Amino acid sequence: MINYLVAEISSYLEHQDYSLAVRRLLDISLDINKPELVRKAIELSRAYTRVVKDKQESSTEFINAANELIQEISSENLISPPSKLLVSVEQVSKTYTSGSFTLSPVSFKVSSGDILGVVGENGNGKTTLLRCLSGQLAIDTGSVHHTQIREPGYYAIKHQVAFIPQRIPRWYGLLKDNLRFSAAIAGVHAGENDLMVDFMLERLGLGSYANYTWNQISSSYRTRFEIARVLLQKPSLLILDEPLANLDINAQQTILTDLRLMAKSVKHPMGVVLSSQQLHEVEKIADNVLFIKRGNCMFQTKEKAEKVKSYVLELETVAGRDELLRVLGDNKVSIQFNGGFYTITSASCSVQEILNRLVSSDVDITYFRDITYSTKRFFN
Amino acid sequence: MKAHSSVIKKIDQTLLKNNPVTWSSRIHTAGIYGLGFALLLAIISFIAPNDPRNNSMIHYWVILISTVSLLAFIFWMIYLLRFNVFKRFGAWKSTDTVKTFIFYFIIILIIISWPFIPPVIESVKANAAYTSEELTADINSMNVKICQLEQDSIDKRFRRDTFEIDNSITRLQRRYDRVETYTQEAVEAANADNYYLIDTATLRSRLLIADSVKKITDSIYVTYACPDYKFIYQYGLDEYSLLKLMSSMDLYRQVLQYRQAVDKAKLRTELGQLFAKYSPYHDPASLASGRQRYYDYGESSYMSRIRDKYDLYLVNQQIDNITGKKYRWDKETIGICWRLGYYLTLCLAMLVLIYRHTTRRTFFLTLLTSVVLTIVTALFIGMTPYSENAFYIWTITYFVLFIIISAFILNSRNRNLISGISLNHLVFMTPFMPLIVTALYYESLRNRYRFSGDPEQYDTLFKNAELHYFVSEIGGFVLLIVLLTTVYQQAYKKWYALPEQ
Structure with missing residues (x-):
């Protein structure tokens, strides 16, 4: 390896x-x-x-x-540990006592090294699911079984399962002191504390901000700080609610890559669950993506990828719908336009074929994406 | 200063990395700066000019330092609570909560002790300036010299009282000392100033305080009371001095019983020097200060005349200032101050502890609930016949109720606001419960034996009450520490970790 x-x-x-x-x-x-x-x-x-x-x-x-x-x-030797099941969620549902929102029963599993992306429109239940999973919110039915936590009770769960909310709680003092404190309460003391804090500062690109305060760093670095802080506590499962919100495209890419790499760590592999609106970015790194709509789990890429019946292409072009229909007309395609781009669906023609036909017909294409296996298909 | 700051920084970083519980209590900074400020305050109090003979201005100092203490407490609280967000789910030990509580207690105690420093230093300075024996000797000397100078003009007639034993007076009357019954004929017969019918027990006490006694018959006694010659006097000074203050009778026997030939000029000089020692504004030549006088013995009395003549009011007042400062810390005052400091510290430390172990909402709702329960209880007690027992029983009932509600945390599946509020109340009430139970016990005894009519049995029952109250106070603190380590920390951990509904 x-x-x-x-x-x-x-x-x-x-x-x-x-x-x-x-x-x-x-x-x-x-x-x-x-x-x-x-x-x-x-x-x-x-x-x-x-x-x-x-x-x-x-x-x-x-x-x-x-x-x-x-x-x-x-010259060193590294052996990747076998993946372990971390959490098993069975038919979990939640209804708020105030308000009418209900999260319908949902089931999934997360193993060490896995990344689960939870996507869906705003107010559809992503945060509710994540909070139930982290033990922040009581569930009505079903079960959340943390298989690697031997000591029963929510304290042990919350000690092992780190939850980073969308709105990161304000902290005071210096960034480095906060990291040292987090490491120390997790049992990382003395020289090891210095080493691990320095490591996290460098790993998450916070080295230059070590002596800064909350007010002196941007929201992107606050997110990085929060990740560094929870990672110092060595959680087995990391849950992030909308970590990409307020981040620029480069920062999003860096955070997602880092999450991917850290989840697959040889020394301390962990499961990662994150919710986001950035479908493509999340799908790129996630092992499984859960699409939630109005409290219902509509789709899980891991389970249903093979069952896809039609091919879907997202396309941006100067050509009109009539021209597209003319080029693709005999392939039984449906074309939808949302004002920005077209969504072309075909049961018989693959995306590759559709693209070939468009290119050979000299249709100008400014953007395209194959969303056949993407949850993006369900957004409308 | 830089080295000092560097040392604190080093301690801070070492604690942060190795002992986050201690670090988050800020004992290292609050403790060092708190003790440093206390030392500075002590030095300033020592250096500040403060003549023990002058009126004490210490109450201004106490108000000022109390304000500083309050600001320091608020500052510490703000600093402390800033590091409240990440502390919840770590690898805490079972002793961490109690350790934190003790650190809070120590810090608050240091802050609360500041206002006591200036009065203590003032007492130390007064004690260093004048010893009790010196004061006693000087007062005796001044009284003797005044008596010598004024021996020809002082009233030497003793007060005479005649007492006739009459044991038909009831016990109840004797107990409340309502025994005097004036009989004009008897007074005239005994040729006395006053004539009293009195029972044997009261007569015994009268004989003890009489300067001289003459037995007329087996049942009639005449007591003689020496006139007051204590022109300068300090009540209670005898308690602290190895020397004894001369009584009026002592002065009479030493100076006035037989006329003495004295060197008045020499006496005046010596007296002037003594006056100047205690009252710097006195003119040793005229023995007067020229200040405005007042009379407390009647303007025409010899006492007023002599005090007026030598302006002894000022001397008495300045000696009074010295003794007030010297003997400020008597057992009772120390008891009151210690309890004031202790309970204030305990309550504040518990509030900080509760705040840090619960949600902000639950904490403030706990305070609100306390206010509501106090009002409701006061209304209930107000509507029933007054009894201290009612208050104690209500308090114990609440405590039991809070135990029962808090016990639901054990089997709860979500974080319940009511159980959190109950747990907060339970923790806060714990150190007071032994005291409440002891008070209830003694109040019940008091009610049972109040009208029993047997004072000896009553005294026996309450012989150890003070000790029991003290043990209850200590026991309350110990109970809190034990329960924090064993039960409360676990309960808080469990409650806080539960999911919200």
Whole structure:
């Protein structure tokens, strides 16, 4: 396994994807579980930050250090642990005593290393489901069974299951002190506390903000801080409610990639459940996506992907509906227009074929996406 | 200053990384700065000019420092509660809650102790400036010298009272000391100023305080009371001094019983020096200060005349100032101050603890419930015949009720507001319960034996009451500590972790 990872990181370095290379080196150093390696990775990350700060395109010193670290890592051994079932949700439903909203029975499972995306329109029950899953909200029927928690009771569940709400609670004091406190209450003391806090600061790109306060950092960094804080408590299941809200596209991509990589950690793999409106981004990293509409679970990609009966294409073009129908007319397609783009559905013609036909007919295409297996199909 | 700040920072970081419970209580900063401020206050109180003979201005200091204490408490609270958000679900030990509570208690105690520092330092300074023996010797000396100077003009006639034993006076009358029954004929027969019928027990007490006694018959006694020659006097000084203040009789025997030849000029000089020692505005030559005088013995009395002549009012007042400062901390005052400080600290520490272990909404609803329950209870007690027992029984009933409601937390499937409020009340009431039970016991005894008519049995029953109350106070605190460690921390953890409905 280590050879594959070393090759991956070397490739990043070779193609100047330094940020990703540094993040992977940090992850692998932690997985190897040798403090001196983690320290070196932290130093490398700091060196990279200095390179970026000084606006240098690359630094020989940094690249040499990275290669040295890769060399050290390549001599280590890493064995990926088997995936474990973390939580089993069976027919969970919830009705609020005030208001008329009801979350209809829903079932799913999350294992270590898995990412479950919960998507749906606003006010359709995503947050309710996540809060039930994290033990924040009492359920009416069904069961949420946390299989890896031996000690019964909600205190143990809340200690093991981290929930990051959409609106992150305000904290006071310095960012670094807050991280140290979180690590300390999780039993990470003395030198290990320093090491882990420094690691998280570098891993989530917070190194430059360590001595900043709540008011001095943007919402993107507050989200990163919150992730760093809960990760220091080593949860087995991480639940995030709309973590991508208020983030720019680059920050979204970075957070999602980091979540993916951290969920698959060798040393401490965890399950991740996140809700979001960013369907494509979530679908890209999630192992399973749950689509909720008006409190009902409409679709789970993991279970129903094979049962798809028609192909769906999202298309943006200057051509009109008549022209599209003319080009695709004999393929029994239906075309819907939402004002921005067309949704083309066909039971017999694959997306590839539709695209070929459009290109060969000289139809100008400015954007397209195959949403055959995407929950996007259900948004209308 | 920089080194000091660096040391605190180092302590702060060490605690933060190794002992987050201690760190989050801010004992290291609040404790160090609190004790530092106390030390500074003590130094300022020592340095500040404060003549023990002058009127004490300490109440202004106490008000000022109390305001500073209040501000410091608020500041600490704000700082403390800022780190309240992440503390809930960690690897807490069973002793963490009680440790935190004790830290809160210590910090609040330090803050509350500040207003007591200036009065204590003032007492220390007064004690250092004048010893009790010095004061006693000087008062005796001044009284002797005044008597010597004024021996020819002082009234030397003793007051005479004649007492005739009459044991037909009832016990109840004797108990309330309503025994005097004036009989004009008897007075005239005994040639006395006053004539009283009195029972044997009361006569015994009268004989004890008489300066001289003459037995007329087996049942008639004449007592003689020496006139007051204590021109300068400090009540209670004897308790603290190895020397004894001279009584009027002592002065009479030493100076006035037989006329003495004295060097008046020398006496005046010595007296002037003594007056100047206690009353700096006195002119040793004229022995007067020229201040406005007042009379408390009647303008024409020899006492007023002599006090007026030497302006002894000022001397008495300034000696009074000294003794007031020296002997401020008697057993009773210490008891009151200690209890005031202790209960204020205890209540505030418990409120902080409760706030940090419950939701904000539950905390404020707990306060509201307390107010409502107090009003309801007061109404109920007000509508029934007054009895202290009613208050104690109501309190115990509430306590039992809160135990029952809080017990539902054990089997609850969601976080219930009522059980949270009950748990908060239960915790807050715990240290007071032993005291309430003891008070109920003694109040019941008092009611049972109040009209029994046997004072000895009554006294025996209440012989250890003070000790029992004290043990109850200590026991209440110990009970709170034990329950916080064993039950309350678990209950709070369980309650807070439960999901909301």
